[in-house]
Amino acid sequence: MRASRFFISTLKEAPSDAEIVSHKLMMRAGMIKRLGSGIYTYMPLGLRVIRKVEAIVREEMNKAGAIELLMPLVQPAELWQETGRWDKMGPELMRVKDRHGRDFAIQPTSEEVITDVVRSEIKSYRQLPLNFYHIQTKFRDERRPRFGLMRGREFTMKDAYSFDRDVAGMQVSYQAMFDAYVKIFTRFGLQFRAVAADNGAIGGTGSHEFHVIASTGEDALVYCPTSDYAANMEAAEALPLLVGRAAAAEALAKTATPGKTKCESVAEFLGLPLARTVKSIALTVEKESEGEVTKENWLLLLRGDHELNEVKVSKVAGLSNFRFASEAEILEAYGSVPGYLGPVATKQPVNVVADRTVANMADFVCGANEEGFHYTGVNWGRDLQEPVVADLRNVVEGDASPDGKGVLAIERGIEVGHVFQLGTAYSAAMNATYLDEKGQPAPLQMGCYGIGVTRILGAAIEQNFDDKGIVWPDAIAPFELVLCPMGYDRSELVKLETDRLYAELQAAGVDVIVDDRGLRPGAMFADWELVGVPHRVVIGERGLKEGNLEYQGRRDAEATAVPAAEMVSFITGKLGTPGK
């Protein structure tokens, strides 16, 4: 490619609505252009990156036996009503009526459509397993689109769907996709981590998220550096910090703690470690029976230095649709304003659930259900009933790994892929069956597998940038190499050498762009550093007189002189990227 025939348009300043670095850099590098909230035009440079990401995804999906098709964007509401998602999805699902008033969804994913395709195509177990995928535009009407491509409304996703006879088969398909994802993210040249994830509302039997590691990531990833254990924060199991419970040593005492509504301030006021305090979180669960709604009071107990994990809470029996209690409800159940709640002597009956660590505490501090007072020296069995015990908290760095093979570490990540064992959630709702060996209909076992194609761009930048701009990994860079001739239009020597090198590099399969725009060196270098092309060769008269060109990698502090005659093999050596 010649830059004079391409479209390059860089900016000194990012627009003011760009909050995070990848958004700023993509706007400044002219990779994307905002059309509306969460809706972007992919400019020529950005599209080149997308196409490289798509090509790698496609190759590895095909190698893993998945078959590409293309499902429509505009999908009839009837299919979405079959699974109930038409109602469940809320305003995130973009809905549209055609000229006859019929309802359609603009696809956010395509479970319904693929299940409809498969239920009409698959008759027999002999046709299984099958895995279909497409790479297609998606739309989600996010409440607050932001962060450029990280949380856009219109985006590109690869979504694959596997169909198997039984759970064992589904797990084989799932593992094949998991392995393909590892290859895909490795080929991208990104640092990533696969973590076990919660299956969420869909149910099913297993799921993993793939995250690009970045300190700016929205998600906390939990892993054990000395074992294979890895999970996202929602799914990471927290073991009890106290292995056994100490015997009670103190007497129960009501202590004035005026104005101290937080564990931190109570501990400080009482001169106790924070780890001696327990925080009480009041929940309400509404139950409907014979048309009448009744409320249950629940109290969760966490050690003062711990954080609640709401996903774990929702899995406690009886709490699947909990909500936090209102101030009025708290007053009614506990007889106290919030800040002084506790499990001892509540006004109304309360279901108490203690985190595993709290269940093993002794002589702890909690609210006295009276404004301005806490109990100290609280002990299970003596001062209150033994509680229901559950894992309720987020893990923290240094927690024991649930596999017993070390301690946990935490890093930040950006979710770019998700593999999911769906089981029969969709096939049962849509009556998608096959005939088994005995000729009996059985529901298809499904898996679904997504990669956020356009999101990869943002995530790759969040992981790879410096103060000059983006630093693309070779495999997904818009160009692998830029040739920067010093005086292409002035020096015959430079022009000849540039053209020769350009032709030879192209013949060697290098994705190279020549900057023949006639910019001054400073502006030219700044453009390509901002755009993030990973390799640069400068062709100058001075060097050429000694037979040399200058090579500089995007992360190199200095340029290296390389004999002109060796440059092509030097570059192809540099580009020997893994998996290519």
Place this chain on the structure above:
Amino acid sequence: MRASRFFISTLKEAPSDAEIVSHKLMMRAGMIKRLGSGIYTYMPLGLRVIRKVEAIVREEMNKAGAIELLMPLVQPAELWQETGRWDKMGPELMRVKDRHGRDFAIQPTSEEVITDVVRSEIKSYRQLPLNFYHIQTKFRDERRPRFGLMRGREFTMKDAYSFDRDVAGMQVSYQAMFDAYVKIFTRFGLQFRAVAADNGAIGGTGSHEFHVIASTGEDALVYCPTSDYAANMEAAEALPLLVGRAAAAEALAKTATPGKTKCESVAEFLGLPLARTVKSIALTVEKESEGEVTKENWLLLLRGDHELNEVKVSKVAGLSNFRFASEAEILEAYGSVPGYLGPVATKQPVNVVADRTVANMADFVCGANEEGFHYTGVNWGRDLQEPVVADLRNVVEGDASPDGKGVLAIERGIEVGHVFQLGTAYSAAMNATYLDEKGQPAPLQMGCYGIGVTRILGAAIEQNFDDKGIVWPDAIAPFELVLCPMGYDRSELVKLETDRLYAELQAAGVDVIVDDRGLRPGAMFADWELVGVPHRVVIGERGLKEGNLEYQGRRDAEATAVPAAEMVSFITGKLGTPGK
């Protein structure tokens, strides 16, 4: 590709709603699957064809200097309001509201968005010319979607947009696109014709349509076999059939023609040739002036054997928004029921426009404005005023070519591409300007260029099929070649030879599929003939014992024995398609 790892699903019968052959064959071959009215899933076989079409389009667009980007599907209404298309487009434009109630269009094309991109990016004449394109899903809410991919609602289109400083520059860009289209359609291996087209409502200065020739095509294409002249029926100029007007030989006479309301029946009744009759077509034009609507009566005169061309009518001065007169309006203006109208002695004043041929007629027959009567022996200048003369009719086979180089022929075509000189229609409405050499703002001169990617599939089939199924041209076939082993799972000899040949063909770059599904020969052959793979090699034990394989082209009546050792070069020789 191995058929056992691919998805092939053919049908014996086409669904009843498939009206035309391409729709029937694509459904039967399992290339597309209907999701809703005019909305299809592209199944794996169909998607392969689409990808090949896209790749050829992309390569030639890039070679012609166009730059690929990707514009959003969901586009803010504000841009569409700037050009007035939000109101003008009617229900064909699919409109959608987001969660905040803001209006969006699902793109049918992207003139507004690209003009918005360019007006913010282009400052100076130095940045011009530019040509951007994308290949993207489009949606048009057709009133009556039908014919499979020929008139779908969701479809894929390549749309390109050029931006130039002046008309001369735009014409250069236009010619480059025209030339690229010729290369693209040639590479597809389709018979096609580029015809001059009418510019329609947008105005502008020129346009051509590219049609795939097919006897089932919706459009009539006019061309001169002995010159370069070619136009669609709307745009093809009709010269006067009578070069000079004969002198009047008959007297004007009112003649009873009871019940004869058509030229054909009048001519038969009077024993005259149809070419002596003139048909009168009454129009009404409403004009608003100072809030008052007045009606004008217009009468168009065509020779009895000719057809009206409404596009030509709309270009006659005063007739840009004509409509056909109602029966009441006719009675009021002419004093007669329809079927007996004529230009002589009308009840109210009427503007008469005669087709070029009618203007040169003498002693002709026309209605007498009295039920059951016609005039015969009518002559211009004597019996009525000389008329306004215009080209009002469709050309017919044998008409003189407007370039004076032969006579016209007519064939049927399917429109698959359109190039269009837009001029400043969009740039003026959206204030998209650049600064010229003097620093003065000037509007950008635009062109737009479309190719209906998915429509190509339907058109290619309408041109290339037989009673067994589709016959794809090599360049866009889902696979170039199918290997049909006779007993792949039973004969070690056949398996070894099949695997060897498959590996060698792949290494030679042939897009080959092996049918390893274990079907019987008849079913296997029928599948691939229906799917339309253009080349087939049968590997059988009997032939192999003599060192031979059987080759058969999709249009060949018989198979040919080819020595196994020569098959790879035989096939690569066959695939030496033009432009590849």
